[in-house]
Amino acid sequence: MPIEFQDDSAGVSDAMGFATSAVACDIREKNTERLDLALVCSAAPCTGAGVFTRNDVKAAPVRVCREILDSGKPLHGFVANSGNANACTGDQGLVDAQAMSERAAQAAKLPHNSILVCSTGRIGRAMPMPRILAGIDQAAAALVATPAESRRAAEAILTSDTRPKTCTARFTWQGKKVTVAAMAKGAGMIQPNMATMLAFLCTDAAAPTALLREVITTATQRTFNAITVDGDMSTNDTVLVLANGASGVNLATAPAEVRALFAEAVEKVCAQLAEKIVGDGEKITKVVEILVRGAHNDESAERIARAIGNSLLVKSSWFGEDPNWGRILDAAGAARTGLVEEKLDLFYDDTSVLLHGMAQNQHLARWKEIVRQPRFRIALELRQGTGAYRLLASDLTDGYVNYNKSE
Amino acid sequence: MPIEFQDDSAGVSDAMGFATSAVACDIREKNTERLDLALVCSAAPCTGAGVFTRNDVKAAPVRVCREILDSGKPLHGFVANSGNANACTGDQGLVDAQAMSERAAQAAKLPHNSILVCSTGRIGRAMPMPRILAGIDQAAAALVATPAESRRAAEAILTSDTRPKTCTARFTWQGKKVTVAAMAKGAGMIQPNMATMLAFLCTDAAAPTALLREVITTATQRTFNAITVDGDMSTNDTVLVLANGASGVNLATAPAEVRALFAEAVEKVCAQLAEKIVGDGEKITKVVEILVRGAHNDESAERIARAIGNSLLVKSSWFGEDPNWGRILDAAGAARTGLVEEKLDLFYDDTSVLLHGMAQNQHLARWKEIVRQPRFRIALELRQGTGAYRLLASDLTDGYVNYNKSE
Numbered sequence: 064m065p066i067e068f069q070d071d072s073a074g075v076s077d078a079m080g081f082a083t084s085a086v087a088c089d090i091r092e093k094n095t096e097r098l099d100l101a102l103v104c105s106a107a108p109c110t111g112a113g114v115f116t117r118n119d120v121k122a123a124p125v126r127v128c129r130e131i132l133d134s135g136k137p138l139h140g141f142v143a144n145s146g147n148a149n150a151c152t153g154d155q156g157l158v159d160a161q162a163m164s165e166r167a168a169q170a171a172k173l174p175h176n177s178i179l180v181c182s183t184g185r186i187g188r189a190m191p192m193p194r195i196l197a198g199i200d201q202a203a204a205a206l207v208a209t210p211a212e213s214r215r216a217a218e219a220i221l222t223s224d225t226r227p228k229t230c231t232a233r234f235t236w237q238g239k240k241v242t243v244a245a246m247a248k249g250a251g252m253i254q255p256n257m258a259t260m261l262a263f264l265c266t267d268a269a270a271p272t273a274l275l276r277e278v279i280t281t282a283t284q285r286t287f288n289a290i291t292v293d294g295d296m297s298t299n300d301t302v303l304v305l306a307n308g309a310s311g312v313n314l315a316t317a318p319a320e321v322r323a324l325f326a327e328a329v330e331k332v333c334a335q336l337a338e339k340i341v342g343d344g345e346k347i348t349k350v351v352e353i354l355v356r357g358a359h360n361d362e363s364a365e366r367i368a369r370a371i372g373n374s375l376l377v378k379s380s381w382f383g384e385d386p387n388w389g390r391i392l393d394a395a396g397a398a399r400t401g402l403v404e405e406k407l408d409l410f411y412d413d414t415s416v417l418l419h420g421m422a423q424n425q426h427l428a429r430w431k432e433i434v435r436q437p438r439f440r441i442a443l444e445l446r447q448g449t450g451a452y453r454l455l456a457s458d459l460t461d462g463y464v465n466y467n468k469s470e
Numbered sequence: 471m472p473i474e475f476q477d478d479s480a481g482v483s484d485a486m487g488f489a490t491s492a493v494a495c496d497i498r499e500k501n502t503e504r505l506d507l508a509l510v511c512s513a514a515p516c517t518g519a520g521v522f523t524r525n526d527v528k529a530a531p532v533r534v535c536r537e538i539l540d541s542g543k544p545l546h547g548f549v550a551n552s553g554n555a556n557a558c559t560g561d562q563g564l565v566d567a568q569a570m571s572e573r574a575a576q577a578a579k580l581p582h583n584s585i586l587v588c589s590t591g592r593i594g595r596a597m598p599m600p601r602i603l604a605g606i607d608q609a610a611a612a613l614v615a616t617p618a619e620s621r622r623a624a625e626a627i628l629t630s631d632t633r634p635k636t637c638t639a640r641f642t643w644q645g646k647k648v649t650v651a652a653m654a655k656g657a658g659m660i661q662p663n664m665a666t667m668l669a670f671l672c673t674d675a676a677a678p679t680a681l682l683r684e685v686i687t688t689a690t691q692r693t694f695n696a697i698t699v700d701g702d703m704s705t706n707d708t709v710l711v712l713a714n715g716a717s718g719v720n721l722a723t724a725p726a727e728v729r730a731l732f733a734e735a736v737e738k739v740c741a742q743l744a745e746k747i748v749g750d751g752e753k754i755t756k757v758v759e760i761l762v763r764g765a766h767n768d769e770s771a772e773r774i775a776r777a778i779g780n781s782l783l784v785k786s787s788w789f790g791e792d793p794n795w796g797r798i799l800d801a802a803g804a805a806r807t808g809l810v811e812e813k814l815d816l817f818y819d820d821t822s823v824l825l826h827g828m829a830q831n832q833h834l835a836r837w838k839e840i841v842r843q844p845r846f847r848i849a850l851e852l853r854q855g856t857g858a859y860r861l862l863a864s865d866l867t868d869g870y871v872n873y874n875k876s877e
Contacts, residue, residue, distance in 0.1 A: 117806060118804050119802070119804075119805075119809045120803030148796075150796065151795075151799050186796025187795060298800050298803060375782075375874070379871050379874035379875055380875065384875075388594060389557065389558055393525065393527060393705050395526070396525040400526065404526070420558075422558070460871060461869075461871045462868075465868050467782070468786055468790025468792065
């Protein structure tokens with residue numbers, strides 16, 4: 064039972080029974096026709112689970128999503144907007160997020176509290192509710208299960224992303240095809256525990272809530288939480304999964320290997336979306352895979368990987384295509400895990416940079432070739448234990464700084 | 471007994487009995503006449519103390535300095551070079567750092583192991599020892615206690631700094647003048663536990679080693695360790711203090727208030743040098759003072775202050791003079807100390823931004839004026855306890871990224 068994987072797919076409507084709609088309601092208040100609101104609904108009731116930002120400051124829609132999920136009632140979809148994060152908006156923000164969920168349910172003739180809600184965009188600004196509610200009505204009237212509309216939904220959730228992010232994984236069991244289809248947005252503020260990133264997974268498997276929760280939590284930890292663009296963690300980060308059972312495959316009664324296949328499909332989808340998010344980080348030019356091995360434990364390995372991946376000096380040197388391993392070593396040491404310089408091996412791709420702490424300068428020309436690639440790997444072997452961590456990081460560019468000077 | 475403070479002073483030679491010399495030995499191997507080696511010596515023996523980087527990767531001169539200080543023998547000065555950090559240079563680096571100390575002692579006719587050694591510059595490159603040793607000989611032959619030569623010494627230790635950093639504090643006791651005179655270099659990699667920063671304090675008080683150690687450690691914690699440019703901590707960070715007793719004031723036998731005055735003078739000198747280092751961070755345009763108050767404890771306050779001061783999005787918005795308080799809140803929340811949005815007050819200088827979590831948008835015009843200044847303050851009140859921390863930070867500019875693309 065191999066998994067069939069499709070990158071840049073049509074997105075969430077690839078899963079049976081999920082209709083979508085995208086509209087432009089000028090949430091940015093800039094008089095544009097840019098798509099900025101997406102509605103995704105399943106007529107059949109869904110189970111669902113979510114993973115949310117661990118930032119102390121949580122946006123209103125994050126809080127409303129958790130309430131809806133905690134109620135344990137059947138779900139029917141979600142509404143998501145770009146252009147305004149509805150974060151740091153006080154009580155009014157909660158009222159507005161609740162109103163978005165409620166209006167979407169009414170307009171699509173679905174039960175109260177069955178529509179999850181996500182927002183992304185500028186922080187600390189009141190939501191332009193009249194335009195948003197009118198947009199929701201318009202979207203609910205236009206729900207359709209076509210690839211074209213599903214692609215428009217993937218566009219509507221973007222902020223500073225330069226391209227939509229979708230992919231789909233499928234497998235067949237007893238002649239029935241199960242699909243996990245997804246869309247995401249990323250761009251800035253990408254680090255530890257997600258970032259201004261939203262990811263939506265829809266599946267036509269039937270799955271108990273507890274299983275969904277376990278699968279999406281594990282997958283998020285290994286994928287979305289192991290990427291960094293700028294070390295920031297946003298107030299709105301959300302990964303949601305909805306399962307409507309339309310495929311006829313019920314994971315509650317299916318054998319363990321089918322559940323494992325489902326978990327693999329979900330992780331594959333999340334890994335691909337995570338890779339796309341780093342690759343589309345604001346104004347980046349490089350994606351660098353950082354592998355730390357031989358640490359005292361996994362936590363030390365993670366600290367070192369993040370210290371390297373978030374060092375401004377390291378990231379600037381990647382942008383400059385300078386094989387500056389001294390900065391990598393400096394950043395690793397600054398993580399203060401007790402590494403021992405004399406034990407270290409360092410590699411660019413498969414070419415040695417340091418062996419037992421000694422520079423292998425004879426490879427300088429090859430190092431320069433490697434760091435000129437748009438994607439390369441840095442591997443650090445500490446020889447202290449069995450702890451390991453893998454992080455995807457980006458470079459830091461003058462373009463990032465200028466892009467983020469003001470909004 | 472007030473402290474008399476002089477900014478941009480002549481530097482270390484302001485303290486009696488300290489001669490200096492600066493030479494150009496082309497350590498950068500770029501065929502320039504740039505000063506890159508400074509020698510500072512006291513004919514009278516000194517006590518001394520140092521504070522060093524806590525990076526796991528420590529440069530060779532840091533290790534040699536610690537050995538010399540640990541030996542407890544009388545000291546007579548230090549030799550410092552820019553252009554090469556002698557870091558990640560293996561056993562040869564240790565041999566070279568030791569050789570620099572030894573040659574300086576011989577050339578200046580001072581005892582073995584009495585000269586401390588510091589290096590700053592590029593990491594991972596062998597020291598051009600023949601030129602350095604010749605430079606040390608030349609410097610030892612030219613030692614002189616003049617303000618002009620002392621200023622040249624302050625120049626010789628610079629890397630990407632745009633200006634020398636010196637200051638001097640003096641107080642009088644029983645008709646005798648005590649001087650604490652200093653020079654420093656800073657620029658990039660400025661954060662937690664110092665940074666590629668070197669600071670040298672010379673005093674003509676006589677002081678027991680234990681007192682010097684206590685005073686310099688406390689002052690460093692409150693000043694050099696409370697600044698950030700780019701969140702990096704270097705392999706070479708060093709603060710040294712030498713005391714030769716030439717003033718005739720002995721702190722071992724002086725009353726407690728004189729020792730307190732000495733500690734105050736040292737902290738004042740360190741605070742001013744720290745301020746200069748942030749203000750001269752690589753290509754920065756703003757210095758921002760971050761005050762966090764009302765945290766559960768000081769550690770939480772520090773975590774929040776550093777999260778704000780090191781956030782790329784916050785730093786970019788400072789560069790853009792955008793009063794983007796949403797990013798400040800997001801960064802504070804990402805520190806995960808358990809802050810409560812609804813309790814927060816936030817101020818730009820003395821103007822409120824948030825009160826109990828509610829935006830005070832009526833002050834928008836004033837916020838914009840404040841963030842246009844080259845130096846302003848952000849104060850965050852958490853209403854959770856009595857923990858507080860103060861951090862000096864800089865903005866992040868496209869110039870920083872381009873400057874650090876390659877070396």
